[in-house]
Amino acid sequence: MGPDGAPSQSVPWRKVLWEWQPFPDNYVDQRFLEELRRNEGIRQYRYWAVVKEAGFVGQQLSCVAIFITLWLYMEQGLLAPETLFWTSLTCALLGYGLYQALTSQTESCSDHRTHLADSQSAALFLSFTFGFSPVLKTLTESVSTDTVYAMSALMLLAHLVSFPYAHPSPPGSLSLNAALFASVCLASRLPGALHTFAMLTCALLVFALWPCLLQRIRANAPGQFTGVCVGVCVGGVGGLGSQSLGGAVLLSLALVSVTLICPLLLVRLQRHKDNIHGPWDEAEIREDLSRFLH
Amino acid sequence: MGQRRKVGSTNTPSSQSESADASKVHSRKHNICMVSDFFYPNMGGVESHIYQLSQCLIEKGHKVMYNQSTATTCFHSLPLLRCVFVRERITVVHAHSSFSAMAHDALFHAKTLGLNTVFTDHSLFGFADVSSVLTNKLLTVSLCDTNHIVCVSYTSKENTVLRAALNPEIVSVIPNAVDPTDFTPDPSQRPPDRITIVVISRLVYRKGIDLLGGIIPELCLKHPDLHFLIGGEGPKRLVLEEVREKYQLHDRVRLLGALEHKDVRGVLVQGHIFLNTSLTEAFCMAIVEGASCGLQVVSTRVGGIPEVLPEDLITLCEPTVRSLCAGLEKVIAKQRSGSVPSPTSIHSRVKNLYTWKNVAERTEKVYDRVAGEEVLPLDRRLRRLRSHCGPVAGSLFALFAVLDFLFLLLLRWLAPDRHMDMAVDATGPNGLWKENRKNSDAGC
Amino acid sequence: MEDEAFSNISGKAISLDCQTHSSFCREFTVSSPKMSIGKVMVYTCSVWLLAYAVFFFTENTAVLSSAILITLTGMMLHIHFVKVDHESLLVIGSLGIQVSSSYASGREVTTFIEMSRIKDIVINEAVYLNQIIYYLCVLLKEPSEPNVVSSVVPLFQSSKPRLNCLAKVYESCQEILSKCQ
Numbered sequence: 013m014g015p016d017g018a019p020s021q022s023v024p025w026r027k028v029l030w031e032w033q034p035f036p037d038n039y040v041d042q043r044f045l046e047e048l049r050r051n052e053g054i055r056q057y058r059y060w061a062v063v064k065e066a067g068f069v070g071q072q073l074s075c076v077a078i079f080i081t082l083w084l085y086m087e088q089g090l091l092a093p094e095t096l097f098w099t100s101l102t103c104a105l106l107g108y109g110l111y112q113a114l115t116s117q118t119e120s121c122s123d124h125r126t127h128l129a130d131s132q133s134a135a136l137f138l139s140f141t142f143g144f145s146p147v148l149k150t151l152t153e154s155v156s157t158d159t160v161y162a163m164s165a166l167m168l169l170a171h172l173v174s175f176p177y178a179h180p181s182p183p184g185s186l187s188l189n190a191a192l193f194a195s196v197c198l199a200s201r202l203p204g205a206l207h208t209f210a211m212l213t214c215a216l217l218v219f220a221l222w223p224c225l226l227q228r229i230r231a232n233a234p235g236q237f238t239g240v241c242v243g244v245c246v247g248g249v250g251g252l253g254s255q256s257l258g259g260a261v262l263l264s265l266a267l268v269s270v271t272l273i274c275p276l277l278l279v280r281l282q283r284h285k286d287n288i289h290g291p292w293d294e295a296e297i298r299e300d301l302s303r304f305l306h
Numbered sequence: 307m308g309q310r311r312k313v314g315s316t317n318t319p320s321s322q323s324e325s326a327d328a329s330k331v332h333s334r335k336h337n338i339c340m341v342s343d344f345f346y347p348n349m350g351g352v353e354s355h356i357y358q359l360s361q362c363l364i365e366k367g368h369k370v371m372y373n374q375s376t377a378t379t380c381f382h383s384l385p386l387l388r389c390v391f392v393r394e395r396i397t398v399v400h401a402h403s404s405f406s407a408m409a410h411d412a413l414f415h416a417k418t419l420g421l422n423t424v425f426t427d428h429s430l431f432g433f434a435d436v437s438s439v440l441t442n443k444l445l446t447v448s449l450c451d452t453n454h455i456v457c458v459s460y461t462s463k464e465n466t467v468l469r470a471a472l473n474p475e476i477v478s479v480i481p482n483a484v485d486p487t488d489f490t491p492d493p494s495q496r497p498p499d500r501i502t503i504v505v506i507s508r509l510v511y512r513k514g515i516d517l518l519g520g521i522i523p524e525l526c527l528k529h530p531d532l533h534f535l536i537g538g539e540g541p542k543r544l545v546l547e548e549v550r551e552k553y554q555l556h557d558r559v560r561l562l563g564a565l566e567h568k569d570v571r572g573v574l575v576q577g578h579i580f581l582n583t584s585l586t587e588a589f590c591m592a593i594v595e596g597a598s599c600g601l602q603v604v605s606t607r608v609g610g611i612p613e614v615l616p617e618d619l620i621t622l623c624e625p626t627v628r629s630l631c632a633g634l635e636k637v638i639a640k641q642r643s644g645s646v647p648s649p650t651s652i653h654s655r656v657k658n659l660y661t662w663k664n665v666a667e668r669t670e671k672v673y674d675r676v677a678g679e680e681v682l683p684l685d686r687r688l689r690r691l692r693s694h695c696g697p698v699a700g701s702l703f704a705l706f707a708v709l710d711f712l713f714l715l716l717l718r719w720l721a722p723d724r725h726m727d728m729a730v731d732a733t734g735p736n737g738l739w740k741e742n743r744k745n746s747d748a749g750c
Numbered sequence: 751m752e753d754e755a756f757s758n759i760s761g762k763a764i765s766l767d768c769q770t771h772s773s774f775c776r777e778f779t780v781s782s783p784k785m786s787i788g789k790v791m792v793y794t795c796s797v798w799l800l801a802y803a804v805f806f807f808t809e810n811t812a813v814l815s816s817a818i819l820i821t822l823t824g825m826m827l828h829i830h831f832v833k834v835d836h837e838s839l840l841v842i843g844s845l846g847i848q849v850s851s852s853y854a855s856g857r858e859v860t861t862f863i864e865m866s867r868i869k870d871i872v873i874n875e876a877v878y879l880n881q882i883i884y885y886l887c888v889l890l891k892e893p894s895e896p897n898v899v900s901s902v903v904p905l906f907q908s909s910k911p912r913l914n915c916l917a918k919v920y921e922s923c924q925e926i927l928s929k930c931q
Contacts, residue, residue: 027460027613028616029459029460029481029589029613030613030614030616030660036478037479037668038475038476038477038478040474040475044464044474045464045467045468048464048468287433287434288433288468289433290461290465290468292430292431292461292465292586292588292609293586294430294586294608295585295586295606295625296585297514297625297626299626299627299628301517301520301627304519304523304549304552385880386877386880721761725760725761727912727913
């Protein structure tokens with residue numbers, strides 16, 4: 013049993029502790045590590061599939077760019093708030109129709125919300141925003157413009173980082189709040205109360221409703237999803253390009269790295285993956301045990 | 307650095323007595339320093355392992371001392387540890403548990419001081435998440451120049467060898483032990499009209515308490531004479547209380563709360579079946595204790611548990627509610643038909659499987675082996691670190707090793723070894739106050 | 751009874767003087783080394799050099815005079831409150847133990863522990879800064895609970911002699927204590 017015990021070849025070694033075995037304590041059998049399993053259940057990624065998934069990240073980036081472009085237009089007075097508001101409303105109605113059309117194909121029965129409830133919450137939101145827009149307009153008056161810009165930039169970044177790309181419908185509370193905070197900050201720097209109202213409506217459309225629609229498209233019409241993403245990206249780059257060429261270049265670089273280079277890295281680095289499993293792993297409880305409680 | 311640290315440094319009255327053991331001439335006596343963050347009065351497997359092993363080693367004529375601390379950082383423990391090692395003339399430093407910061411510290415400094423080192427790993431670790439990646443790297447660095455490593459089961463050995471990228475030849479498997487005299491069966495304590503399942507474990511996620519919460523209603527509905535006796539405390543107590551509340555099982559599921567080690571036997575003997583639902587376990591002393599009290603053991607097949615008891619004493623199940631229920635039902639049916647071996651026969655089979663005396667003998671062999679090995683001098687230690695632990699971590703810790711060495715030189719210059727009083731052994735042939743027995747406990 | 755050389759825990763030489771007044775009364779005096787002139791010079795010089803550096807930039811003579819003042823008062827305070835010249839332990843069987851320490855300035859602090867409150871005198875070990883030291887201490891008890899150690903009074907706190915010195919004192923103390931019990 014001790015290190016000086018003579019190993020005899022006649023008795024095979026067994027992986028048990030209860031039995032005295034004629035092997036030293038530090039004996040290494042050829043069966044050592046035979047239960048080791050490497051890279052079990054690993055997912056093999058295909059490059060274009062990853063690119064397609066990364067498209068969601070790219071289009072969210074572009075959405076932020078589009079929002080900033082709209083704000084720039086508003087601030088310079090090139091875009092009337094009425095135009096923006098009516099366009100947003102039309103887009104929202106069109107999007108709603110599309111959403112319903114995509115829903116009805118599959119799980120319309122599981123949807124509890126009625127059109128009436130939807131229109132009620134939309135009306136509630138619009139009236140409240142309209143009522144409070146003069147307050148929101150003066151909300152950051154005492155804060156310097158630099159601070160407001162820095163805060164908005166930070167919050168939009170937070171929105172992008174914390175956005176739940178895997179399940180974007182509904183958008184995560186942190187990312188949605190960060191985005192709305194940024195839009196309130198930006199909107200309060202616009203010339204009039206109506207501008208603020210239009211901007212906030214637009215923000216809601218871009219940051220809250222659009223991801224839901226896109227998720228629905230991704231789930232029910234995967235063929236069109238790629239096209240939509242490319243469209244949004246092109247729109248983002250083009251829009252930003254009309255205001256600032258440097259911004260457009262930076263955005264397109266970011267888009268290329270996120271949608272093309274990062275997936276390439278992921279697929280390449282996958283080769284070096286060495287995941288070890290064995291009997292020492294903590295067992296996972298896979299069953300749903302909450303049925304015993306509730 | 308000059309702060310006073312909270313260190314509970316306890317000396318056992320080391321007995322270097324020429325007792326009966328001494329006639330069985332061992333190659334040499336060692337002065338062993340056990341280092342771990344875990345020690346009495348806290349309770350747990352590591353604590354009792356250190357205590358029991360030390361007691362047996364002292365009986366065999368070695369000198370053992372413990373060291374325990376609450377918070378350490380890399381360098382500031384060196385002066386104190388050096389003081390301890392020099393004063394007590396330590397020859398082997400034995401660190402326990404990879405969770406203990408002090409154990410890693412002591413290993414690091416002991417190597418700088420040129421002492422032989424042994425490490426015992428008591429736990430299993432995965433490879434998947436960030437925290438395990440970091441601890442595994444630390445373990446690699448810590449163990450790459452440690453003389454010998456002890457693991458408590460073969461699975462634990464495989465795990466440690468992989469985690470620390472070790473040569474398996476320097477890893478010994480020495481199981482934990484259970485004092486069989488503490489865990490004797492007493493069938494008269496079992497209520498005759500019911501079947502009792504005993505669970506004794508901390509009520510935490512890793513012990514599979516969620517599974518237990520699924521098993522209790524499943525079985526209680528089927529068997530009206532089934533009772534559960536659950537000892538232990540922890541955050542998952544809530545789960546069990548909710549289950550008890552929902553299924554109105556207050557009279558059949560008793561939660562005993564935290565148990566002291568001496569009370570465990572009193573609970574075990576009241577049951578027929580011992581259930582262990584752990585999700586990971588390196589050795590699992592609890593099932594041995596349960597079997598030693600003559601209970602039928604049902605356990606999950608995880609970690610080192612399949613190695614611990616022979617197949618006919620344990621029913622192994624997958625860690626799912628269904629599999630555990632099936633296993634328990636089988637054992638309950640056997641229990642009802644009376645085809646289970648008697649508690650006394652189970653006890654007599656288990657009692658000689660794991661004894662501390664055996665553990666101490668095997669550990670002693672490790673010490674003997676280690677004492678003959680040389681400790682790597684600084685230059686080779688640095689090369690070893692660089693080659694073994696990767697360019698970044700290796701270089702970083704090589705730098706630490708150099709700084710540690712320089713710090714040691716500074717300390718040796720500031721407070722030379724000859725200015726330190728050697729620790730006096732309160733008892734034994736060189737005991738100063740052999741005649742003043744009443745003071746020997748307070749004096750040292 | 752001046753004999754073998756003793757040292758304190760940092761390796762400095764100290765002397766132990768053991769006077770036997772009677773078989774029941776013994777006095778132990780541990781004398782620390784005198785303050786070395788070199789150390790005084792080093793401290794003084796460093797304070798003055800610092801002061802001169804400050805003076806060089808500020809060109810204010812008050813700095814220099816305050817430096818002189820600081821060194822003088824510092825030295826006075828040091829010898830009056832910090833520097834212990836010798837510590838003595840007077841054990842009188844059946845009466846009690848008197849512990850006194852005299853500072854370099856001549857100030858003396860004396861405490862007396864009566865025999866009824868003394869449980870025992872032992873050598874204990876403790877973590878002191880970053881090392882472990884032995885020290886001699888008196889265990890006190892409350893007369894109401896004679897088996898409980900109520901508090902501990904460490905002896906020779908400033909000279910901190912090493913074990914061989916402590917053992918000597920301990921043995922003679924035990925001799926007296928055992929006689930009067």
